[in-house]
Amino acid sequence: MPAKLPLTIASDLLAWYDVHARQLPWRAPPGTPAPDPYRVWLSEVMLQQTQVATVIPYFEAFTRRWPDFRALAAVEDGELMAAWAGLGYYARARNLLACARVVANDYGGALPDTEEALRKLPGIGAYTAAAIAAIAFGRRAVVVDANVERVVARLAVLDTPLPAAKPEIAALTDGITPDDRAGDFAQAMMDLGATICTARAPRCMLCPVRGECAAFARGAPEQWPQKAPRRVKPQRYGTMFWIEAEGHVLLVRRPDKGMLGGMLALPTGPWEEAPPGLTDAPIEADWQIADTVVRHVFTHFALDCALAETRLDRQTDAVADGQWWPLREMDAAGLPTLFAKAVAKMEK
DNA sequence: CAGCCGTGGCT
DNA sequence: TAGCCAAGGCT
Numbered sequence: 001m002p003a004k005l006p007l008t009i010a011s012d013l014l015a016w017y018d019v020h021a022r023q024l025p026w027r028a029p030p031g032t033p034a035p036d037p038y039r040v041w042l043s044e045v046m047l048q049q050t051q052v053a054t055v056i057p058y059f060e061a062f063t064r065r066w067p068d069f070r071a072l073a074a075v076e077d078g079e080l081m082a083a084w085a086g087l088g089y090y091a092r093a094r095n096l097l098a099c100a101r102v103v104a105n106d107y108g109g110a111l112p113d114t115e116e117a118l119r120k121l122p123g124i125g126a127y128t129a130a131a132i133a134a135i136a137f138g139r140r141a142v143v144v145d146a147n148v149e150r151v152v153a154r155l156a157v158l159d160t161p162l163p164a165a166k167p168e169i170a171a172l173t174d175g176i177t178p179d180d181r182a183g184d185f186a187q188a189m190m191d192l193g194a195t196i197c198t199a200r201a202p203r204c205m206l207c208p209v210r211g212e213c214a215a216f217a218r219g220a221p222e223q224w225p226q227k228a229p230r231r232v233k234p235q236r237y238g239t240m241f242w243i244e245a246e247g248h249v250l251l252v253r254r255p256d257k258g259m260l261g262g263m264l265a266l267p268t269g270p271w272e273e274a275p276p277g278l279t280d281a282p283i284e285a286d287w288q289i290a291d292t293v294v295r296h297v298f299t300h301f302a303l304d305c306a307l308a309e310t311r312l313d314r315q316t317d318a319v320a321d322g323q324w325w326p327l328r329e330m331d332a333a334g335l336p337t338l339f340a341k342a343v344a345k346m347e348k
Numbered sequence: 349c350a351g352c353c354g355t356g357g358c359t
Numbered sequence: 360t361a362g363c364c365a366a367g368g369c370t
Contacts, residue, residue, distance in 0.1 A: 127366075
């Protein structure tokens, strides 16, 4: 284990946070009473692997429609998934709803206030449980996200690459987390990582703790954290099927497991190393292949998806579990971006 | 534990 | 621009 970090980091960081904290819709100003746990929880789930600017409009829409756990717990699955459309990582939406229902049914509509109890709820892992306990309930918790990992790795010039360095980083973070204001400290670390101690081109001259930063002293802070090399992203090919009839298009609900799980979508064939053509076409029809493909990049592969079109005289019921959606209301369908791109292409 | 799981911003 | 990256959780 490396040497401990200077204990002055917490006080320096909190003093900086008192002046420079970002004003965010889910955040109470420094020193004021803790914000509503529902809003903290909702924001933390939305913020998992997702940047602040992307989350804000979704957070505003969700809190306007569903102001508390009971309201959210009463939503139908499809309505919730449609509202989440575009945010990505759709398992978060399924877990969000499951969590809201547990809170409404088993906890009287109020989130439990300990890390241990929070950790057992759907969609709440080690990071989110610590963040909620600290920010919403004022408990001392060690909050480690990707920002904290980067900041701590630089402060301590950790040469162990991620993710192997995670235990060391957690121990070092524990060592500088204050007993009071652990929530503000966590948010200060994350603000610092998001605005100053950035992954590339860090703004060290604005940093309140550069005097305690070993990476700054070395003169090359962007050299940390070290990371294990990434795998190359494979290219895959697929086909989407556009079946139009009487001003409607056929949509299907994707299974909960797997890519875009639980989301409404255009029917698709398999996604493979070679173009699958009309494999798994929902019906036999006179398919026309659009002249351009829909390109979309997911986390672990890139997809070139052909678009097969056909028009029918009537809305066939030959496709089990399909539903006909009016073309004039495609925005309300809540399609993942891959399919929203196809809709945009068809509307031209 | 390592692979799976979206999307948009930034350089 | 092509790749890197982000307030991770689940299995």
